[in-house]
Amino acid sequence: MIxxxxxxxxxxxxxxxxxxDSMMTIKPIKTDRPTQGATADLVPKGYFQMxxxxxxxxxxxxxxxxxxxxxxxxxxxxxxxxxVVTEYINIQDEPDPDVDGLLPIQVGVKAKLLEQHGIVPKxxxxxxxxxxxxxxxxxxxxxxxxxxxxxxxxxxGDRFKVLYNAGAEWNGEDARPIFLYTLAASAALFNNFNLxxxxxxxVPQQIEDDxxxxxxxxxxxxxxGNVMVDISGGIxxxxxxxxxxxxxxxxxxxxx
Numbered sequence: 001m002i003x004x005x006x007x008x009x010x011x012x013x014x015x016x017x018x019x020x021d022s023m024m025t026i027k028p029i030k031t032d033r034p035t036q037g038a039t040a041d042l043v044p045k046g047y048f049q050m051x052x053x054x055x056x057x058x059x060x061x062x063x064x065x066x067x068x069x070x071x072x073x074x075x076x077x078x079x080x081x082x083x084v085v086t087e088y089i090n091i092q093d094e095p096d097p098d099v100d101g102l103l104p105i106q107v108g109v110k111a112k113l114l115e116q117h118g119i120v121p122k123x124x125x126x127x128x129x130x131x132x133x134x135x136x137x138x139x140x141x142x143x144x145x146x147x148x149x150x151x152x153x154x155x156x157g158d159r160f161k162v163l164y165n166a167g168a169e170w171n172g173e174d175a176r177p178i179f180l181y182t183l184a185a186s187a188a189l190f191n192n193f194n195l196x197x198x199x200x201x202x203v204p205q206q207i208e209d210d211x212x213x214x215x216x217x218x219x220x221x222x223x224x225g226n227v228m229v230d231i232s233g234g235i236x237x238x239x240x241x242x243x244x245x246x247x248x249x250x251x252x253x254x255x256x
Contacts, residue, residue, distance in 0.1 A: 028192070028225045031251045032071060034218045034232035036200040037165040037182030038151045040124040042110055043075035047253050053230075055247035062093025066247075074256070079112045085128065101136025104172065106147070113150075121152040130172055141172030149180065159188045179203040192222040198234075201241070213237040216245075227252045 030041035031051045043049045051071040057064045069087040076082060084107050090100035108128030116122040130145035149167025156162065163184045168177040184198035201213040218232025230249040236242050 026225070028222050029228050029251060029253055031220075031228055031230075033249050033251065034220065034230040034247060035163065035182065035184050035186075035196060035198050036214075036216065037163050037184055037198065038110075038124075038126055038149065039163060040112070040122045040151045040153045042079070042112055042124065043073045043081045043253065045075045045077050046256055047075045048256050049073040049075075049251065049253035051249065051251040053247050053249040055245055057242050057245035059093070059242045062091070064242075065090040065092070073110075081110045083108045083110060083126075083128070099138055101139050103139050104130045104132065104135040104141045104145070106130050108147075110151075116153070116155060121154050123153075124151045125149075126151060126167075132172060143172050145170040145172030161186045176205050179205070194220045194222075196220075199237075201238070210240040211238055212241040214241050218247075226254065 026044050026047075029049070030039050031049075032038040033051050033053050049072075051073070052068045053066065053070075054068050055066045057066075066087060066089050070085070072084040072086070074082050084105065086105055087103040088101070089103060090098070092098055106128040108126065110124050110126045112124050114120060114123040125148070127146065127148045130141055130147070132141045132143060132145075135141065147167065147169035149165045151163070151165050153161055153163045163182070163186070165180070165182040168179050170177050180200070180202055182198060182200040184196050184200075186194055186196035188194050195217070196219075197215075197217040199213070199215055201211060203211060214234055214236050216232055216234025218230055220228055220230040222228050228249075228251045230251075231247070232249075233244070233246040235244045
């Protein structure tokens with residue numbers, strides 16, 4: 001009788017241990033914010049993740065409030081995640097004193113390309129399509145607008161990381177792409193705090209158009225492995241770039 005009871009108990013104990021070991025292999029949350037560049041990391045298989053950001057940006061004519069910008073992610077498998085990007089903004093400037101609404105929704109994927117091996121970086125490719133008609137009237141796009149970028153990252157020891165992106169995006173109004181770049185360095189401080197600095201910008205296709213170069217930095221803090229809060233800010237380096245911005249964010253994930 002003792003043996004008969006012990007077998008299912010031991011089996012249940014082994015199952016719980018296996019589940020616990022499996023959960024321990026899941027790394028702390030990785031997000032595509034608050035940096036302007038995206039990480040090469042993916043959401044773990046079977047997890048849902050939300051990355052929310054609230055920001056105030058100052059330009060030459062007024063302010064743009066974002067409340068919020070959200071990336072919705074689902075980990076499909078170890079090599080693939082699906083994504084939806086939504087953003088609600090309020091513009092307060094001189095020509096249009098108060099305009100607000102939902103920007104066109106973006107749907108897309110992130111796929112793993114490489115794992116880091118020596119000087120070869122970890123790499124992923126990210127693609128989105130902006131959907132015309134799914135937005136507030138004043139922000140509707142005329143055409144489908146694709147965007148794509150390659151995301152790379154190097155881990156240097158246990159504390160430092162270099163991340164960089166290169167890509168192109170279209171505005172849904174004409175056929176000319178805008179090329180983009182990001183370059184960030186981050187350091188793990190203590191007690192789940194991370195600090196980063198980043199240069200990023202837009203490079204237009206035609207040389208007569210203005211370049212936009214910017215600099216930003218921020219701090220992140222991970223709580224319990226599945227929640228992250230962040231604060232960041234940046235300044236414009238070129239004449240036509242927005243003057244400055246500040247942002248806060250909250251990201252979290254859970255097993256579906």
